[in-house]
Amino acid sequence: MAINVQGLTAHACRDLLASREVSSTELTQAYLDRIDEVDGRIQAYLLVDREGALEAAAAVDAKAPDQRKPWEGVPIALKDVLCTKGLETTCASRILKGYVPPYDATVVAKLRQAGLVFLGKLNMDEFAMGSSTENSAYQVTRNPWDCDRVPGGSSGGSAACVAASEAPWALGTDTGGSIRQPASFCGVTGLKPTYGAVSRYGLIAFASSLDQIGPLTRNTKDAAALLDLIAGRDPLDSTSTGLNEPAGIPTRGDLEGLRFGVVSELTGEACDPGVREVFQSAVDAIESVGGVCEPVSLPSVERGVAAYYLIAPSEASSNLARFDGVRYGHRSKHAEDLYEMYIHTRSEGFGAEVKRRIMIGTYALSAGYYDAYYAQAQRTRTLIIKDFEEVFRRFDYVISPTAPSVAFKIGEKVSDPLAMYLNDLCTIPVSLAALPGISIPAGFSAGMPVGLQIVGPHFSEHGILNAAHAVEQRLALDLVPPLEEVCG
C-alpha cells in the first residue's frame, strides 16, 4: 500500500500499524522517501540513519505485536543534542564532529525500549545556543512555510522536520524557548515540560538549571503521548522527578470554568501587529468555548531576557569547559603543549555565538563581577518565580504569543546578537520559573504561522495539554505547508 505521509500524525501512524494495513518497514520507507524528496530543500537532518531505521522496523515486523508497546514501529527523529549509542552526535558543532556516544540518553533508551524507529538526527543551533538554527556549523535549515525564512531555534531542525512531514514527530530541547519558538515559527505543537519532568541524562548540557527535553508534534494528542513516553524519574539525573500525573490523551473540548491571564507585558507593543491580531483571534476562540480571559500584569517578565543572558551563559561557560580535546571530539593539530592544545582546540572547534556566550559567562562569573551580575540575575529569577506564583492564585493559566514576530528572513538577525536574544522575550520567563509551557498554532500572519503559548503551574502538563486541545479543536487550522509553492 502506498502511504502518503504528508500531514500524518503519530497517532495515525500507530493506527495504520495496528490495523496491519501497513508494516513498520513500509511506513519507515515512506518517511525515508519523503526525506529524500524534500530534505535537500529543508535541510532539517544532519544525519539520516537509513540502515538503522530499516533494521529496527524489520525487527518490529518480524515479531508479534506487544500490547504493552502501542508505539512499536512508529518512526521518530531526534535533535542532535541527544546522545544516541553508536550514532554520531555533534550538537551541530565542529568540536564534536565524529563523536559517537558509547551510551544512549535516557529519553533515547526509553523510546528504543518502547519500540520506536529512529530516522536520524536533526539540525540545531550549535550547543542549542540560538533562535534561528543559523548557528549550526553544518547547514542552514529552512522554514517549510517559506524557504527564505528561518525555522526558529534552537530546535529548528525538529520543528521544520515535523512541519514538512519528514517524521511524524520529533524530540527537541528547550532552555529559554528552543522548543516553543521554533514550533511557533513552523506551525507545529511544542511542549516544554516542567523542569525535572524529563531526565536530562545524555542531553549534552547547555544550562543545566534550565534545559528540558520535550516533544514537537503535529497536534496536542501526539505531544501528550510523547511526553508520557519520555517523562519519569531517573536515578541517572538527580534533578529529575517525573510528572505527578500522566499527561494522558487530551480530550477536552470546552474551557468552562477556566481562567486565563493575558500577560500585558507580552501582548502589547512588544509584539508585531500581525502577531497581536492572530493572538486576539486565539483569545476569542478561548472565550467562545467558555474560557475567561483577563489582562494580568507580570512586570518582572520584562527583566527575563537580561537575567537569562547572564544565567544561561554562566552555566554554559562552566558546562562547555569539558570540550578540551582530551577525551572526545576535535583536537587541534597546531599545539606544542597542553595549554596551547586547549586554546587551539576550543578556538577552532566552537562557533562565534558559542564563544560569545562562553565569554559573557566567564566574565559574569569572574572575580569582582559575580555579585553584580550572576547573583543579581538569580535574584531577578526569584522575583519572576514569585510573580508567577501570585498570578496562579488568580488564574489557571497564563497566555501570550509564543514569539513577538513570525519567522524572520535568513540572515536578518545574525549580525545583531541582542536582537536575536529578544526573540525569546515571551518564552524565557517561563523557563526561568521552571514552568511547563506549550506553543500551539493559533493562525497565520501573511502566510506565516503564529503560535499561542499556554503556561501553567509546575506539573500542570495534563491541564495545559487539555486546554491547548480545546483551542486546537476550536481553531481547526490546516497545517500542511504548501511546500511545492514556497520552496519549489
Added chain:
Amino acid sequence: MISREEVEHVARLARLHFDDEELVRLQPELSGILDYVQQLSELDLSGLEPTSYAVALKNVLRADVPWEGLTNEEAMSNAPDDERGQFAVPRIG
C-alpha cells in the same frame, strides 16, 4: 564599555583565542550585551534570595549499589589520542 585588555583577560580564563579582527568585532558585541543586562542593577532586589534551581529539591539519595559502567574500550572509543588504555595529551608547559 569593556576594554580590549579585559576581553583578552576573559578569553585567557575561558581558554579561547581571538585574532585582531575577531577582537574588533567582539569588543562592542560584548559591551552591547553587558550594557543590556546592566538594567538588572537598577532593580531593588534586597531581601530576595538568589535562585539557582527553580524546583525545590531536598537531598536526593539512592542506595549505593554497583552497576555496569562503560568498559575501558567504550570510554576510550572517542579519544583523539591514547596510549595503553589511557588518554594521551601533549607535554605540559
